[in-house]
Amino acid sequence: MPFYFEIIKTQGRARAGIFHTPHGPIPTPVFAPVGTQATVKAVPPRDLMEMSVSLILANTYHLHLRPGDELVREMGGLHSFMAWPRPILTDSGGFQVFSLAEINKIDDDGVTFRSHIDGSKRRLTPEDSMCIQENLGADIIMAFDECATPTDRTVLERSVARTHQWAVRCREAHPDDNQQALFGIVQGGIFEDLRLQSAAFLQTLDFPGYAIGGLAVGETKAEMYTTLDYTVPALPEDKPRYLMGVGEPDDLVEGIYRGVDIFDCVIPTRLARHGSAMTGQGRINMKRLAFATDHQPVEPGCTCYCCTHFSRAYIRHLLKADEILGAYLLSIHNIHFLTRHVQAMRDAIIAGTFPAYRETFLRQYAQKA
Amino acid sequence: MPFYFEIIKTQGRARAGIFHTPHGPIPTPVFAPVGTQATVKAVPPRDLMEMSVSLILANTYHLHLRPGDELVREMGGLHSFMAWPRPILTDSGGFQVFSLAEINKIDDDGVTFRSHIDGSKRRLTPEDSMCIQENLGADIIMAFDECATPTDRTVLERSVARTHQWAVRCREAHPDDNQQALFGIVQGGIFEDLRLQSAAFLQTLDFPGYAIGGLAVGETKAEMYTTLDYTVPALPEDKPRYLMGVGEPDDLVEGIYRGVDIFDCVIPTRLARHGSAMTGQGRINMKRLAFATDHQPVEPGCTCYCCTHFSRAYIRHLLKADEILGAYLLSIHNIHFLTRHVQAMRDAIIAGTFPAYRETFLRQYAQKA
Numbered sequence: 001m002p003f004y005f006e007i008i009k010t011q012g013r014a015r016a017g018i019f020h021t022p023h024g025p026i027p028t029p030v031f032a033p034v035g036t037q038a039t040v041k042a043v044p045p046r047d048l049m050e051m052s053v054s055l056i057l058a059n060t061y062h063l064h065l066r067p068g069d070e071l072v073r074e075m076g077g078l079h080s081f082m083a084w085p086r087p088i089l090t091d092s093g094g095f096q097v098f099s100l101a102e103i104n105k106i107d108d109d110g111v112t113f114r115s116h117i118d119g120s121k122r123r124l125t126p127e128d129s130m131c132i133q134e135n136l137g138a139d140i141i142m143a144f145d146e147c148a149t150p151t152d153r154t155v156l157e158r159s160v161a162r163t164h165q166w167a168v169r170c171r172e173a174h175p176d177d178n179q180q181a182l183f184g185i186v187q188g189g190i191f192e193d194l195r196l197q198s199a200a201f202l203q204t205l206d207f208p209g210y211a212i213g214g215l216a217v218g219e220t221k222a223e224m225y226t227t228l229d230y231t232v233p234a235l236p237e238d239k240p241r242y243l244m245g246v247g248e249p250d251d252l253v254e255g256i257y258r259g260v261d262i263f264d265c266v267i268p269t270r271l272a273r274h275g276s277a278m279t280g281q282g283r284i285n286m287k288r289l290a291f292a293t294d295h296q297p298v299e300p301g302c303t304c305y306c307c308t309h310f311s312r313a314y315i316r317h318l319l320k321a322d323e324i325l326g327a328y329l330l331s332i333h334n335i336h337f338l339t340r341h342v343q344a345m346r347d348a349i350i351a352g353t354f355p356a357y358r359e360t361f362l363r364q365y366a367q368k369a
Numbered sequence: 370m371p372f373y374f375e376i377i378k379t380q381g382r383a384r385a386g387i388f389h390t391p392h393g394p395i396p397t398p399v400f401a402p403v404g405t406q407a408t409v410k411a412v413p414p415r416d417l418m419e420m421s422v423s424l425i426l427a428n429t430y431h432l433h434l435r436p437g438d439e440l441v442r443e444m445g446g447l448h449s450f451m452a453w454p455r456p457i458l459t460d461s462g463g464f465q466v467f468s469l470a471e472i473n474k475i476d477d478d479g480v481t482f483r484s485h486i487d488g489s490k491r492r493l494t495p496e497d498s499m500c501i502q503e504n505l506g507a508d509i510i511m512a513f514d515e516c517a518t519p520t521d522r523t524v525l526e527r528s529v530a531r532t533h534q535w536a537v538r539c540r541e542a543h544p545d546d547n548q549q550a551l552f553g554i555v556q557g558g559i560f561e562d563l564r565l566q567s568a569a570f571l572q573t574l575d576f577p578g579y580a581i582g583g584l585a586v587g588e589t590k591a592e593m594y595t596t597l598d599y600t601v602p603a604l605p606e607d608k609p610r611y612l613m614g615v616g617e618p619d620d621l622v623e624g625i626y627r628g629v630d631i632f633d634c635v636i637p638t639r640l641a642r643h644g645s646a647m648t649g650q651g652r653i654n655m656k657r658l659a660f661a662t663d664h665q666p667v668e669p670g671c672t673c674y675c676c677t678h679f680s681r682a683y684i685r686h687l688l689k690a691d692e693i694l695g696a697y698l699l700s701i702h703n704i705h706f707l708t709r710h711v712q713a714m715r716d717a718i719i720a721g722t723f724p725a726y727r728e729t730f731l732r733q734y735a736q737k738a
Contacts, residue, residue, distance in 0.1 A: 034626040037686075037687075037690045037692055038683075038686065039687060039692050039694045041692065041693060041694070042693040042694065042697070043694070044698070045678070046674070046678075066686070066689065066690055067661070067682075067685075067689070067690075071661065071662060071682070074662050075662065075664065075680060075682050077684070081680070081682070081683055081686075083678040083683070084681055094392065113428070151534065290383065292436070292440065293440060293443050293444065295444065305413070305415070309414070309415075309452040310452055311444060311450070311705065313436070313440070313444050313450070314407075314444070314450055314451060314452070315730060316436075316452075317406075317435070317436040318406075318408060319408065320435065320436070321406045321435055321436075323406055323408050324410060324411040324413070324693055324696065324697070325408045325410070325411065325413065328411070328693070328697070329413070329414065
């Protein structure tokens with residue numbers, strides 16, 4: 001059994017486990033940094049390994065367009081191509097097609113769109129997505145879905161139905177999870193009946209893991225949490241649960257509290273490139289004049305390479321001078337912060353102290369820096 | 370004696386030595402990567418240390434303007450500010466004022482110019498340059514000089530005279546080399562009598578090291594080598610000799626052959642950001658289509674992090690996709706290449722095989738990749 005999910009300890013709905021993959025174990029809960037174009041922006045793989053990052057996400061849409069999934073396959077697959085020996089997850093390409101490309105036509109068979117890179121006309125179907133993701137060779141691959149506005153019920157009903165048809169076709173195109181585990185994606189926006197219907201339908205296809213899609217795309221935090229409250233219990237206990245595109249520190253706490261195992265988000269690297277540090281007291285704009293001669297590290301007490309070697313004054317200087325090293329050092333800090341945060345929650349679940357961690361973290365986080 | 374130069378072995382005019390500084394030994398000959406704004410562009414200090422880089426250069430002009438030399442002093446000086454524990458050299462600011470700023474007025478007292486960053490009006494005199502470099506706190510600091518076109522004799526004569534007056538004022542402003550060693554800069558373009566006159570004059574000021582300035586700024590390689598042929602022997606045997614702004618692999622061979630000990634250049638990092646790899650067979654444009662599915666490392670046999678982990682195909686993809694990691698990995702390779710190249714020449718001098726290294730390297734380098 002190349003893939004299996006081992007639950008080590010639960011506390012309430014929160015779970016600590018290990019998702020075993022052909023490229024090694026993923027201790028869960030886990031936060032996966034995003035390497036859109038087969039690189040976590042500005043961060044070399046060895047730095048990610050040093051920070052105990054155990055899973056990264058790469059984007060099917062981007063890699064299909066450039067350098068091309070067949071080229072990646074020829075280079076031995078994503079692990080070999082980007083020199084990342086640990087587990088990788090690829091999304092289905094659906095979300096990016098709907099958010100980045102110029103859509104020409106969506107029909108029941110698939111999506112026709114223009115590449116955001118060169119304007120070339122492209123077609124993506126559930127079968128194409130499976131083929132591309134097989135070429136890329138990630139450990140966890142995702143069913144091709146339609147991601148619609150989470151609050152528009154009429155649109156959502158059609159979208160959920162289509163997502164289910166596409167899930168069936170993905171499962172038929174990828175029936176065997178020995179090499180790559182195919183996860184289904186539960187849709188349904190913020191509507192309980194749609195989410196429950198989606199969770200039930202997808203389980204008939206017996207996926208080795210289930211994602212919750214279509215959140216963190218416009219609804220409130222309260223709506224997201226409520227959606228998790230009723231969606232997570234509708235998923236099988238013995239399979240990993242993946243909340244897509246979520247990485248705010250407080251959302252990670254609330255997601256884990258509600259039984260989510262896997263998260264991914266561009267937020268640590270994107271904020272870093274915009275000069276923001278993530279800390280236990282909220283975000284800090286590191287370009288502030290107040291930091292010009294501040295000898296303290298970005299986050300006092302942090303053990304990352306950035307915080308153990310450099311001052312806020314130096315980081316501010318790098319950002320003001322548009323130096324690449326600024327984006328690198330803040331990316332290191334932000335990824336380290338989120339990775340440690342999730343590891344601390346895993347430790348707390350195992351130690352039986354998760355409720356206290358949750359309460360303390362959320363109180364301090366709400367104070368802001 | 371915080372600074373002293375120890376010559377271990379000579380072969381012809383080539384020397385292998387150690388320049389001892391308060392921040393540790395600099396084995397010579399040495400190539401110093403440039404960290405213009407207190408960062409070697411895209412490369413964290415720990416990577417430089419891993420590659421055995423023993424000296425870096427930072428630019429006085431840039432750091433005076435941003436973040437300001439007084440701020441750097443308040444932060445404990447450059448070593449502390451940029452977390453680089455090994456030796457640092459700062460230039461005088463002269464070259465950048467003449468090449469980057471909008472000059473308002475040059476007179477015998479100094480230079481008035483406008484900042485290339487915010488257009489503010491600034492004044493730089495020899496005394497200012499000493500004060501700024503003392504605030505920055507580098508191990509090796511440079512006399513403030515005027516860098517004129519190396520082939521215009523009339524301009525050069527006035528410029529050399531002014532450089533000498535300014536060297537006297539720098540020496541008066543910085544008479545004590547216990548904390549920071551002040552190097553004089555020999556000017557005179559490609560004119561033997563001017564160079565000899567400059568070398569002789571500067572030695573009356575008893576500097577702990579001598580630089581050769583005003584080369585690699587427009588003259589031919591043959592002219593540069595000829596200039597070294599007569600200038601180096603006019604410098605004291607027992608002091609380090611620094612050829613400013615030179616870093617082409619063949620120029621390093623010819624400089625060391627002629628008795629130069631220290632070099633610096635932006636070339637490894639600048640070429641990297643433009644997608645060029647430096648190799649023993651010349652430069653390679655890594656964006657070439659021919660590399661799209663090339664499994665080989667950038668330079669086969671190279672032991673750097675880039676070449677031991679990544680393919681040309683991956684590097685090309687990163688460059689085409691404008692990913693920061695591409696500039697980082699090529700910067701690592703190029704700095705590693707030049708550092709190893711100079712170390713190999715040092716080893717060859719000690720082993721008595723430098724002439725063979727020189728001949729073999731130059732023949733292979735001329736073949737081009």
